[in-house]
Amino acid sequence: MSKKAFIFDLDGVIVDTAKYHFLAWQKLAQELGIEFTPEHNEELKGVSRVRSLDIILELGNVTASQEDKNKWLFQKNEDYLSYLVDIDESEILPGVLPVLHYLKDKNQLIALGSASKNARPILEKTGILPLFDAIVDGNDVSNAKPDPEVFLRAAQLLNAKNEDAIVFEDSVAGVQAANIANMTSVGIGDDKILHEAKYNFKDFTFIDVSFIEALIN
Numbered sequence: 001m002s003k004k005a006f007i008f009d010l011d012g013v014i015v016d017t018a019k020y021h022f023l024a025w026q027k028l029a030q031e032l033g034i035e036f037t038p039e040h041n042e043e044l045k046g047v048s049r050v051r052s053l054d055i056i057l058e059l060g061n062v063t064a065s066q067e068d069k070n071k072w073l074f075q076k077n078e079d080y081l082s083y084l085v086d087i088d089e090s091e092i093l094p095g096v097l098p099v100l101h102y103l104k105d106k107n108q109l110i111a112l113g114s115a116s117k118n119a120r121p122i123l124e125k126t127g128i129l130p131l132f133d134a135i136v137d138g139n140d141v142s143n144a145k146p147d148p149e150v151f152l153r154a155a156q157l158l159n160a161k162n163e164d165a166i167v168f169e170d171s172v173a174g175v176q177a178a179n180i181a182n183m184t185s186v187g188i189g190d191d192k193i194l195h196e197a198k199y200n201f202k203d204f205t206f207i208d209v210s211f212i213e214a215l216i217n
Contacts (some may be wrong), residue, residue, distance in 0.1 A: 036059065169194075
C-alpha cells in the first residue's frame with residue numbers, strides 16, 4: 001500500500017475552536033463599538049490574527065496605532081485562551097477520530113497544518129497529539145494562507161511529495177493554499193463557499209472508508 005501524507009487544518013476541521021475565536025473577536029469588537037456577526041467571521045477563517053484585527057477595524061472604520069493594535073491582539077488571545085482552559089476530547093468534531101485512527105492503522109502519514117499558534121496545547125488537551133507525525137502551526141511559518149508555506153513545510157517534514165499530500169480545510173484561503181501547492185484539497189463545510197476544493201464534505205461524518213481508501217491508492 002502506498003504512503004500518502006494527510007494534512008489537517010485545526011480550527012473548524014479537527015476541533016470546533018473556531019467558535020471561541022469568534023467569541024473573543026466579538027468581545028473585542030463590541031468594546032470598540034464595532035458590530036461583528038457570524039457572517040463577518042467567515043472572512044476571518046484561515047486568516048492570521050494580525051490580518052483578522054485589520055479586517056475588524058476596517059468594518060468599523062477604526063484607525064489605530066500599532067501600540068493599540070498590539071494591546072488588542074494580546075487581549076483577544078488571552079480571551080481566546082481562557083475559553084480553551086477546559087477543553088477536552090469532547091471538542092473533537094464528529095467523524096474526525098475514526099478517520100485519524102483509520103489512517104494510523106493503515107500506516108499513513110498524518111500532519112497538522114494550521115495558522116493557530118495554540119495548536120499543540122489544543123491537540124494535547126484533546127488527547128490526539130500522539131496521532132500526528134508532524135505539526136506545523138502559526139509559530140513555524142511567516143506567511144498566512146493562501147500562501148502554501150504551512151502545507152509545504154508539513155509535506156517536507158513527512159518527506160512526502162506535494163502530489164502525494166491530501167489537505168483537509170474549512171477555509172477558502174486554506175483550500176487555495178492546498179491547490180497552489182499542487183496537493184489534493186478536501187473542503188470540509190459549505191460546498192458553495194469551498195467550491196474550489198477538489199472534493200467537498202459537509203463534515204467528517206459524510207466521509208466513508210472507501211473515499212479514504214481511494215485517496216491512499
